[in-house]
Amino acid sequence: xxxxxxxxxxxxxxxxxxxxxxxxxxxxxxxxxxxxxxxxxxxxxxxxxxxxxxxxxxxxxxxxxxxxxxxxxxxxxxxxxxxxxxxxxxxxxxxxxxxxxxxxxxxxxxxxxxxxxxxxxxxxxxxxxxxxxxxxxxxxxxxxxxxxxxxxxxxxxxxxxxxxxxxxxxxxxxxxxxxxxxxxxxxxxxxxxxxxxxxxxxxxxxxxxxxxxxxxxxxxxxxxxxxxxxxxxxxxxxxxxxxxxxxxxxxxxxxxxxxxxxxxxxxxxxxxxxxxxxxxxxxxxxxxxxxxxxxxxxxxxxxxxxxxxxxxxxxxxxxxxxxxxxxxxxxxxxxxxxxxxxxxxxxxxxxxxxxxxxxxxxxxxxxxxxxxxxxxxxxxxxxxxxxxxxxxxxxxxxxxxxxxxxxxxxxxxxxxxxxxxxxxxxxxxxxxxxxxxxxxxxxxxxxxxxxxxxxxxxxxxxxxxxxxxxxxxxxxxxxxx
Numbered sequence: 001x002x003x004x005x006x007x008x009x010x011x012x013x014x015x016x017x018x019x020x021x022x023x024x025x026x027x028x029x030x031x032x033x034x035x036x037x038x039x040x041x042x043x044x045x046x047x048x049x050x051x052x053x054x055x056x057x058x059x060x061x062x063x064x065x066x067x068x069x070x071x072x073x074x075x076x077x078x079x080x081x082x083x084x085x086x087x088x089x090x091x092x093x094x095x096x097x098x099x100x101x102x103x104x105x106x107x108x109x110x111x112x113x114x115x116x117x118x119x120x121x122x123x124x125x126x127x128x129x130x131x132x133x134x135x136x137x138x139x140x141x142x143x144x145x146x147x148x149x150x151x152x153x154x155x156x157x158x159x160x161x162x163x164x165x166x167x168x169x170x171x172x173x174x175x176x177x178x179x180x181x182x183x184x185x186x187x188x189x190x191x192x193x194x195x196x197x198x199x200x201x202x203x204x205x206x207x208x209x210x211x212x213x214x215x216x217x218x219x220x221x222x223x224x225x226x227x228x229x230x231x232x233x234x235x236x237x238x239x240x241x242x243x244x245x246x247x248x249x250x251x252x253x254x255x256x257x258x259x260x261x262x263x264x265x266x267x268x269x270x271x272x273x274x275x276x277x278x279x280x281x282x283x284x285x286x287x288x289x290x291x292x293x294x295x296x297x298x299x300x301x302x303x304x305x306x307x308x309x310x311x312x313x314x315x316x317x318x319x320x321x322x323x324x325x326x327x328x329x330x331x332x333x334x335x336x337x338x339x340x341x342x343x344x345x346x347x348x349x350x351x352x353x354x355x356x357x358x359x360x361x362x363x364x365x366x367x368x369x370x371x372x373x374x375x376x377x378x379x380x381x382x383x384x385x386x387x388x389x390x391x392x393x394x395x396x397x398x399x400x401x402x403x404x405x406x407x408x409x410x411x412x413x414x415x416x417x418x419x420x421x422x423x424x425x426x427x428x429x430x431x432x433x434x435x436x437x438x439x440x441x442x443x444x445x446x447x448x449x450x451x452x453x454x455x456x457x458x459x460x461x462x463x464x465x466x467x468x469x470x471x472x473x474x475x476x477x478x479x480x481x
Contacts, residue, residue: 027092028118029080030066031100033059035109037413038082039433041065045078045092049322050235050285063104075179077186077238083433084378084412087114089127091186093179096120111135119176123183126169130162143198144205151202152220155195162191182236189237192222197243204251210258217251232281245278245286252277271313287314288323295331296444299462301338304331337442341461347452348440352407352430355420360405360430362456368403369478370452371463371471374443376411377419382447386423388467393427395472401454401479405430409438409446453478 029043041057057067057080072078075093079086085104092098098121102114111131116124143154170184199220203213224234229248234240252273257264266272270290278286291311298304308331318324340348347370351361362370373389375382389406396402405428408416416431432438441450441461449463451474459478464470 024070025095026068026070027072027094028066028068028097029057029090029092029100030098031064031102033063033065033085033087033100033102033104033110036063036085036104038085038104041080041082041085041087043067043069043078043080045072045076047071048073049320049326050281050288051323051326075182075186076236083410084415086110090116091120091123091126091183093120093182095178098124108135120179122169122174122177123180126165126183126187129165129169133161133165144201146202148202148206148216151198155198155220159191159195162194163188166191186236189224189234190239192224193234193237193239193244196220196222196225197239197247200244200247200251204247204254210255213251213255213258230278230280230282235281235285241285245282246289249273249277249286268313271317274314274317281320284318284320284323287318288320288327291315291318291327292330295327295334298334298338299442299444301335301342304334304338337440340440341442341458343458343460345458346456347450347458348437350407350432350437350440352432352437355417355429355431360428362452365403365452366456367454368401369454369459369475370403370405370450371466371475372441372450372452373404373406373466374409374437374441374446374448374450375406376408376446377415378411379446383419383423385447385465385467386425388465389427390425392466392471396475397427399479402475404428407432407437409435409443451475451478453481 036059039059041059043055043057045053045055047053053071055067055069055071057065059065072092072094075091078090078092079088080090080100081087084107086107087100087102087110090098090100097119098116099118100114100116103109103112112135114128114131116128141154143151143158146154166184166187170180170187173180200217203216208216224231225244229244234244253264253269256269256273263269274283274286291314294307294311295304298307315324315327318327339345347362349362351359353359371392373382373385375385377383389404393404396404406425407430409432411431413431413433420429437443441448447465449465449471450461451459451463451471453459460474463474
């Protein structure tokens with residue numbers, strides 16, 4: 001009898017589980033992007049704990065792509081990205097079936113031609129209209145360069161435009177979109193967040209007194225933030241999470257420093273301030289991203305261990321165990337990654353195409369000292385160093401014991417080749433299309449330089465730049481070995 005009851009229970013359990021699975025609605029994103037050299041797209045979204053998850057979508061030779069995923073459990077904003085191909089600020093939800101088309105010849109052409117149809121298209125008309133107005137106006141104003149008397153009217157004008165488009169797009173609810181009003185509220189928080197972010201960033205970076213900072217912020221605080229900055233319901237907004245939460249911390253730190261400079265130097269200042277400013281899920285969000293950012297910035301085991309010690313109080317203060325587990329796993333992954341690129345370790349292998357169409361492997365340069373430059377066409381500091389790299393290359397180009405190479409990372413093939421036509425470098429140019437080198441060489445920031453010895457082992461994983469005196473000394477020392 002007991003066995004029969006157990007079987008009945010298990011049958012009920014599995015029947016319920018199957019019913020729940022049937023209720024789950026997938027997100028479908030498909031479409032066709034012409035004139036792109038990319039072969040994949042990455043879609044970014046958050047799980048129920050706020051942890052970032054990435055799905056990869058293949059693009060065929062005709063530019064067509066298709067994704068059906070059950071990973072997206074709630075309405076949110078996402079992006080489709082790969083190197084120079086960027087389709088940003090797309091609104092997605094369970095049950096949405098979006099078809100995206102556009103011409104990716106360049107960034108502006110994609111803005112002009114991008115179309116989104118299907119279930120969920122009505123919500124996505126908001127950004128379509130904003131982009132159309134932006135392209136038509138050709139307004140190249142850099143808000144962060146404006147003075148306060150210019151910035152305030154700019155913020156007001158921008159928010160007024162966004163609000164008017166919001167009201168037009170969300171004037172009538174479509175039958176097929178049950179998340180329509182959810183996104184309306186989300187975008188409203190986005191608009192108020194961006195207005196406040198521009199203001200806070202300006203005063204935090206500007207030369208203002210304590211009183212001036214507080215007066216400017218108080219007089220221009222958007223309505224939703226007058227009652228406080230920390231509300232869990234605001235976490236539906238990416239702009240709130242990405243911009244307001246961290247900048248308000250920076251703004252507060254600046255104020256505290258003006259009031260008492262010794263205060264911000266205290267070891268427990270950050271965690272005490274976090275406890276004062278944020279509550280609930282907002283607090284966990286700030287702490288989680290603060291800790292993960294600190295870990296990701298480490299470029300050596302020593303830096304990683306220092307970061308762990310410094311960030312431990314923030315880690316301990318996180319309430320969400322799933323986020324803490326993700327941090328622990330991320331730390332271990334980063335530690336394993338950095339162990340592979342320590343001084344004296346074999347440099348991570350790679351095989352990449354050159355701009356001439358020839359394939360090169362790191363193994364091909366065994367017996368030579370190798371100086372690598374990780375760069376991208378869009379990276380101004382990278383391109384600013386090219387004249388120095390050329391000078392260094394000219395010094396050693398006749399020395400058969402040295403090899404110089406540049407590897408383009410996080411870059412589009414077409415944009416990379418255009419930059420080469422402009423810069424005209426004469427040393428080896430390689431292209432990291434799938435991010436293999438970027439990941440294995442921990443390219444968190446570029447330009448990044450690596451020096452490898454004749455035996456293929458790492459000499460310096462964060463080598464001096466080509467304009468420094470030190471790099472010549474290091475190269476000469478390795479040649480002499």
